[in-house]
Amino acid sequence: MNMQDIISKAEVLTEALPYIKEFSGITVVIKYGGAALINEEIKSTVIKDIALMKYVGFKPVLVHGGGKDINKALEKIGKKPEFKDGLRVTDEETMDVVQQVLAGKLNKDLATELCMHGINAVGICGKDANFMQVRKAMPNGLDLGLVGEVTEVNTGLVRTLLDNDFVPVISSIGVDENGTAYNVNADYAAVAVAGALNAEKLVFITDVAGIMEDVNDPNSVISVAHVDEVKGMIDSGVISGGMIPKVQCCIAGVEAGVGNVHILDGRIPHCLILEIFTKRGCGTLIEG
Numbered sequence: 001m002n003m004q005d006i007i008s009k010a011e012v013l014t015e016a017l018p019y020i021k022e023f024s025g026i027t028v029v030i031k032y033g034g035a036a037l038i039n040e041e042i043k044s045t046v047i048k049d050i051a052l053m054k055y056v057g058f059k060p061v062l063v064h065g066g067g068k069d070i071n072k073a074l075e076k077i078g079k080k081p082e083f084k085d086g087l088r089v090t091d092e093e094t095m096d097v098v099q100q101v102l103a104g105k106l107n108k109d110l111a112t113e114l115c116m117h118g119i120n121a122v123g124i125c126g127k128d129a130n131f132m133q134v135r136k137a138m139p140n141g142l143d144l145g146l147v148g149e150v151t152e153v154n155t156g157l158v159r160t161l162l163d164n165d166f167v168p169v170i171s172s173i174g175v176d177e178n179g180t181a182y183n184v185n186a187d188y189a190a191v192a193v194a195g196a197l198n199a200e201k202l203v204f205i206t207d208v209a210g211i212m213e214d215v216n217d218p219n220s221v222i223s224v225a226h227v228d229e230v231k232g233m234i235d236s237g238v239i240s241g242g243m244i245p246k247v248q249c250c251i252a253g254v255e256a257g258v259g260n261v262h263i264l265d266g267r268i269p270h271c272l273i274l275e276i277f278t279k280r281g282c283g284t285l286i287e288g
Contacts (some may be wrong), residue, residue, distance in 0.1 A: 023276065024057030026163065026200040029258075031190035032110075033065035034207045034266060038166035042266060046205065047110075047141050050167070051117035061115075062121075063170045063193055065186030066106045072217035073097045087139060090146040090183045098183045102171035104128070110167045121167040126174040127181060129157040130190065134174030134182045135175040148174045148182030150189060153196035178279070187249040195256025202253040205266040206246055211239060224285045227254045240248035261286045 032046060045276045050060050054193035067088070071081045074097055082089040090098060096187040124267040126132025134148030170193065172186035187204065194202040211230065225233075230247060233239045241245050246263060253261040264271040264283035274282040 012278075014136065015279065018054045018239060018275075019277045023200070027058070027061065027197050027202040027204060028053065028192035029063060029190055029197065029199045030203045030205065030272070031060045031063045031065075031187055032266075033067070033186055034205070035038070039267075041271060043113075045269040046266070046272065047113045048117065049270055050071075051114060051119050052273060053169060053276070054119050061158065061162070061168050061170065061193060061197065061199070062110065063186060063190040064102075064106065064110060065172055066102050069101050069106055070094075070098055071244075073101050077206055084142050084144060087142065087143065087144055088147065088183065089144050095146045095181060095183060099125075099173060099181060101181070103173050107169060107171040114167055114169065115157060120168055121169050122161055122163055123160075123169045123171070124157065125171040126189075130154065130175055131157045132170075132174040132184070132192070134176055134184060136176070136182070141165050146182050148176065148184050150174060150192035154191050155196050158193070158197065187246075188252065191249060191252045191256055191258075194253055194258045198257060199275075200259045201262065202258045203262045203264060203272065204246065204249065205264050205271065207266060208243065208246065208263070209265045210235075210263050210282075211243070211247065211286075214236065215240075215243075220262045222284050223281055224287065226287050227251055230286055250286045254286060259288065 029150050030050065030282040037236060048265040050062065053060050074081050079093065103125040107125065111121040111123035112277065131154045131263065132150060133152040135151050137147045158168050172184040172189035174182045174184045176182060192201060209218055210221040211233065212227060213222060234244060234247065250263055260277055262283055264275050268274065268282050271282050
């Protein structure tokens with residue numbers, strides 16, 4: 001490595017200093033899933049980013065999904081995944097698999113990977129201390145079985161972990177008043193957790209570059225937008241198709257009281273660090 005490379009690395013570190021100073025001590029809820037969860041190389045950089053955030057004073061909370069892993073597990077037992085309007089139908093047998101995958105293997109693997117970087121990570125789901133309470137969801141009148149919407153997040157368990165220097169790793173499974181487990185959309189689970197914690201930041205790691213002025217131009221990513229501007233872009237058709245539900249989750253995060261919501265391209269290595277610790281960032285920041 002020549003001297004210029006070394007100097008460039010030093011410049012990157014000094015650029016991060018004001019952000020570290022400004023954000024140290026804040027709670028950041030990170031929703032992690034999709035392609036970034038499947039790709040092992042990207043997963044490694046996300047885990048390292050979260051570890052670095054913890055070491056410089058952030059209080060990260062990781063909420064994860066795992067739809068592709070659930071599909072693989074269902075196929076192994078000869079059960080075809082079923083969807084209605086793009087939403088997973090969850091009967092009792094499917095719910096058993098969801099728990100095994102999300103609250104079991106995937107949750108504990110993520111916690112372990114953080115621990116391997118010297119971080120005290122603890123894997124939990126909404127059934128632990130009944131902290132994520134739900135009721136049966138009926139989106140657009142559809143009966144999807146054991147699919148829930150969050151009604152309340154009791155933050156005692158998560159705050160206890162944060163106050164004692166642990167990183168909570170949360171799988172998106174909730175529980176109703178009868179103790180029945182429900183599959184919860186991980187995006188909206190993250191919104192509920194972030195809102196209940198009064199988190200300063202909510203970050204969605206996705207498989208899109210961010211909000212773009214022109215979907216055919218990857219260089220047209222909008223770095224910063226106010227929530228009212230974003231709503232206007234939905235109304236005008238600038239935001240359309242599969243991007244709408246992603247952006248609606250971001251809007252829900254702002255309306256839940258989160259200060260800033262980020263939508264990041266999880267296909268970019270170290271997307272978290274690039275977004276939070278550099279001037280340009282690598283996604284879209286939605287402000288309230």
